[in-house]
Amino acid sequence: MKKVEVKLCLGTTCFVMGSSKLQELIDIIPEKFGDKVSVSGSACLELCSSSTEYSKAPYVKVDDDVVEEATVEKVLEVIEGKLK
Amino acid sequence: MFIDIDCHQQKKFGQSAYGDYFTSKRYPDSGRLVAVLSDGLGSGIKADILACMTATMLLKFIEAESDIAKACEIIMNSLPVCQVRKISYSTFSAIDYEDGTAKIVEEGNPEFIWIRGGKVLQPPYEVITSKTFPNRHMHIYHISLQLEDRLIFCSDGVTQAGIGSRELNLGLRREGLIKVLEDILKKSPSISSSDLSKAIVRAAQDVEPGRKAIDDISAVSIYCRMPRNALVFTGPPYYQDKDNYYARIFNAFEGKKAVCGGTTANLVSRELGVPVETPLSMNIGDLPGLSTMDGVDLVTEGILTLTRTSEYLEQTRTSYPDDAAGRLVGFLLDSDCITFMVGARLNQAHYDPNLPVEIEIRKNVVKKIANLLENKFMKKIIIQYM
Numbered sequence: 001m002k003k004v005e006v007k008l009c010l011g012t013t014c015f016v017m018g019s020s021k022l023q024e025l026i027d028i029i030p031e032k033f034g035d036k037v038s039v040s041g042s043a044c045l046e047l048c049s050s051s052t053e054y055s056k057a058p059y060v061k062v063d064d065d066v067v068e069e070a071t072v073e074k075v076l077e078v079i080e081g082k083l084k
Numbered sequence: 085m086f087i088d089i090d091c092h093q094q095k096k097f098g099q100s101a102y103g104d105y106f107t108s109k110r111y112p113d114s115g116r117l118v119a120v121l122s123d124g125l126g127s128g129i130k131a132d133i134l135a136c137m138t139a140t141m142l143l144k145f146i147e148a149e150s151d152i153a154k155a156c157e158i159i160m161n162s163l164p165v166c167q168v169r170k171i172s173y174s175t176f177s178a179i180d181y182e183d184g185t186a187k188i189v190e191e192g193n194p195e196f197i198w199i200r201g202g203k204v205l206q207p208p209y210e211v212i213t214s215k216t217f218p219n220r221h222m223h224i225y226h227i228s229l230q231l232e233d234r235l236i237f238c239s240d241g242v243t244q245a246g247i248g249s250r251e252l253n254l255g256l257r258r259e260g261l262i263k264v265l266e267d268i269l270k271k272s273p274s275i276s277s278s279d280l281s282k283a284i285v286r287a288a289q290d291v292e293p294g295r296k297a298i299d300d301i302s303a304v305s306i307y308c309r310m311p312r313n314a315l316v317f318t319g320p321p322y323y324q325d326k327d328n329y330y331a332r333i334f335n336a337f338e339g340k341k342a343v344c345g346g347t348t349a350n351l352v353s354r355e356l357g358v359p360v361e362t363p364l365s366m367n368i369g370d371l372p373g374l375s376t377m378d379g380v381d382l383v384t385e386g387i388l389t390l391t392r393t394s395e396y397l398e399q400t401r402t403s404y405p406d407d408a409a410g411r412l413v414g415f416l417l418d419s420d421c422i423t424f425m426v427g428a429r430l431n432q433a434h435y436d437p438n439l440p441v442e443i444e445i446r447k448n449v450v451k452k453i454a455n456l457l458e459n460k461f462m463k464k465i466i467i468q469y470m
Contacts (some may be wrong), residue, residue, distance in 0.1 A: 010256065010362060010372040011346035012387050016440055020372070027363045041362030043375045044346025048433035055436050072304040 004037045004082050005062040006075065011044030014058035018070070022058065025072060029079070037079055085231055086311035086420045087117050087181055089462060091304045092281035093290055096127040096241070097296035103131030104239045104302035105139040109147065110462050114184040117462075118146050121304050123193060124174045125166055131174075131300065138163065138174040151226050153212065156189040159215045172220060177237045179306070186229055191222040194243045197236040197262060198227065202261055202269065214297040233308045234280075236265060242284060246291035256291055269281070277305040301415040313339030315421035318386055319427030319446050321353050321470035323421055330425060330470055331355030333381070337423075340424035346385030347431065349375055369407035382415050384408040387434070388451045397456040416457060421464040426450050428469055 006029065008014075008022050029039045047059040047066060056068035062078045091106040103126065108119035119143045124134030138159065145155035156178055163173050175192025198205045207227050214220035223278040229235075238261070239379060247255035256264075264287045268275060274284070284303035289295050313338045321330050331352050334341065340463060343349050360383065362375040372385035385408065392409035393416075396449060404410035426447060434443050450467065457463040 006291060008364070009346075010385060012372075012385055012443065013431070013436070013439065015372045015385065015388065017438070018445065020370065023364065039364065041364045041373065041375075042346070043349040043360050043362050043385070046350060047349070049431050055438055057433065057436075 001036070003035070003054070004033075004079055005061075005063055006039040006079065007036060007042045007045065008070075009045040009057075009059045009061075011042045011046075011048065011073075013048040015060035017057035019060075020068060022060065022072060022075070025075060028072065028076070032084070033078070033079065036083060058079065085184065085229070088277040088307040088309055088420060089117065089304065090277040090281050091121070091302060092278070092285045093297050094241075094285050094297050094301040096298065096300045099128045099300075100186070101129045102302075102383065103127040103135060103300035104241070105132070105135035106138045106302060106304060107143050108462060109143060110458065110464065112458065114182060116180070118143055118178070118180050119304065119306075120146075120176060120178045121193065121239065122174050122176040122371045123235050123241075123300070123302070125169070125171065128299060131152045134174045136306060138176055142176060142178055146178060146180055147438075152178060152189055153222075155214060155286070156222055157190065158216050159212075160191050160220055160222055163220075165217065174223065175240075177304075179235070179237075181229070183449050184228055184230075186227050186228065186235070188225040188226075188235075189222055190225075191220065193405060194238055194240055194258065197198040197222070197258070197265065199234040199236070199265065199269065200230065200232070202266070209376070216229055229308050231279055231308055231310065234265075234269075235306040236280075236304075237304040238284065239302040241297065241299035241302060242288045242303055244299060245288035245297070245301065246293070249299070252291055256288060260291075261288075270334045274309075275307075280305040280307070287434045299388075310418075312418065312419040313337070314415065314422045315322075315339060315341070315425065316342045316416075316422065317346060317348055317352065317427075318344040318390065318450065319346075320347050320429040320470075322428040324429070326470065327351050330353045330427075334425065340381045340383040340415065340419060341379070342384070342412065343377070343380055344384050344390055344412070345374075348386065348427065349377065352380070353377060371404060371408045374408055382411060384412055387446060387449065390446070390453065391444060394452045394456065395451055397453060397460065416453075416463070417461060419463065421466070422457060423466040423468065424450050424453075424454060425468050425470055 014068040060070040122135040122139035124131030149155040177193040209223040244255040246252035281303040375383040
């Protein structure tokens with residue numbers, strides 16, 4: 001099975017809107033899912049400037065799905081959905 | 085040719101203020117550099133005020149007068165005499181450099197040391213005696229500088245260090261200082277002015293009994309070298325169709341390169357076809373971590389990191405935290421000529437009222453950093469808006 005890829009946006013907007021707090025996913029994801037899921041950062045996912053509504057940061061991408069106003073719980077939920 | 089100049093000081097033991105004062109100014113358009121080191125009579129606060137007044141006034145005078153000798157003569161003739169000790173309130177060394185030639189004036193400070201190819205040169209000088217105080221003389225030098233030349237200025241705290249001690253009855257003196265310099269330069273021939281001035285102060289302090297400085301110790305080092313160039317690319321250009329053009333300019337630049345900004349990093353990556361990676365293991369502190377890109381020395385987030393960088397540069401500290409801003413400070417201070425390419429395109433998302441208000445306009449933050457680098461760290465700065 002292909003690995004699920006999680007990318008956290010670390011651009012300015014996302015960082016101040018909460019992605020700094022998402023960094024605990026670095027530890028949680030391997031603990032919970034082992035090597036089925038990989039997690040990395042992104043200099044900027046360019047979602048805040050392309051979305052028509054600007055206020056949905058922080059953004060996280062799980063494969064090609066965008067998680068808006070991401071929290072640790074939301075991201076974990078999306079990953080679980082993918083692994084089902 | 086770039087003039088790398090820096091000063092390091094040590095207070096007299098037990099004093100809370102420096103009794104020597106160093107100040108300098110660079111004129112980026114002409115390449116002119118004026119610097120003054122003054123030693124105030126006595127020590128502590130009183131000396132601090134005397135030295136500071138003499139140095140800052142002299143700098144302004146040299147700036148305004150076309151002739152440094154004239155400026156220095158006016159100051160020499162007008163410096164008051166201490167009522168108690170009947171000696172001058174303060175002594176000084178001044179240098180005015182432009183286009184390969186340096187005019188140097190000394191009054192009361194130890195003679196400067198000029199090193200070329202490991203040898204000490206003895207330049208001729210002219211003596212001017214004060215009309216009002218016949219015991220005051222100033223030495224005037226006109227010298228031509230070459231690449232790799234070094235000039236060392238110091239206060240008498242360096243040459244008299246260790247005086248009266250068993251090992252160095254007469255102090256370190258000029259000969260001792262020259263030996264110290266030769267040793268350092270043999271070991272590290274391309275040492276920066278910042279490190280050399282620190283090493284001189286350390287050497288002087290080492291010969292003092294118990295490492296207690298009996299006088300204020302100051303060392304100014306000047307190093308003529310090829311400039312170390314650096315380029316900082318931050319913010320996407322206003323016209324999107326210029327992305328490729330500016331990315332190519334960035335790519336062709338010779339020197340060290342930094343990218344500050346996620347969007348900017350993506351832009352450079354896209355236009356040059358070089359992937360940008362953001363390993364989460366490189367997160368340090370409470371700033372977004374570093375990214376990596378082949379051919380770029382440093383990739384950071386934009387406005388938060390730049391704002392923190394300007395805060396670090398504003399504080400006077402000897403070391404910086406090992407976060408993205410600390411790394412950027414290291415990158416900047418290691419360079420002599422720094423070009424900023426500043427994109428003017430706005431990121432609408434930064435104007436979301438939910439965001440903290442301290443998110444500043446990029447142009448302003450860069451301007452602040454550039455001012456600090458130019459005036460406090462004596463770097464040559466070019467800002468190009470895109």
